Amino acid sequence: MNYKFRQTDSYLTLTKSDSNLIWLDMEMTGLIPNTDRILEVAVAVTDSNLSVVIEGPVLSIYQSDLTLSTLDEWNQRTHSHSGLIERVRTSLITEADAASQFLEFLSQYVPAGKSAMCGNSICQDRRFMACWMPELEVFFHYRNLDVSTLKELCRRWKPEIYKGLQKRALHSALSDIYESIDELRYYRENFLRIDNARALS
Secondary structure, eight states, rough: OOOEOOOOOOOOOOOTTTTTTEEEEESSSOOOOTTOOOOEEEEEEEEETTEEEEEEEEEEEEOOOHOOOOOOOHHHHHHHHOOOOOHHHHOOOOHHHHHHHHHHTTTTTOOTTTTEEEEESSSHHHHHHHHHHHHTTTTOOEEEEHHHHHHHHHHHHHHHHHOOOOOOOOHHHHHHHHHHHHHHHIIIIIIOOOOOOOHOO
């Protein structure tokens, strides 16, 4: 299968490595894994320095009209506007199909069990994955790299830096992944100041 490549630095490829990071985002019908369902999933892989981003599949998961009728007003409005509801209605992809495609893609760049699951409030995505795509969930390391942890610390400890972050809030799985990666880059440069510390050492 062919997947999109996004070059964000001078690299041309991303070599398979234990240190690569897997980023993931889901759109769901609600917040309760046992009763709500997955609508869309996207993945991407970066190197450990967030310099190269390889886009993986972005898959809309088929759900019945009965399931879609349970969406609240916000989800109906947001996902109708983005076209996601129609993509879900016409999709031929099940959760099992999606898990298989993601595993095929991810295994090219990261060995099983090595990458934390990376994203924003990623434990929620992980709960849904454990429920509906368990074979994919076990591909990840048990740890999470949750950007929202830094967000909450920055909001409390350095509010002036927190307020400087601009978010687009497009609410699509792939755009949310890029936003999470950009947000971690922002905290690295302005809150953690890793690059500045290296320059002074």
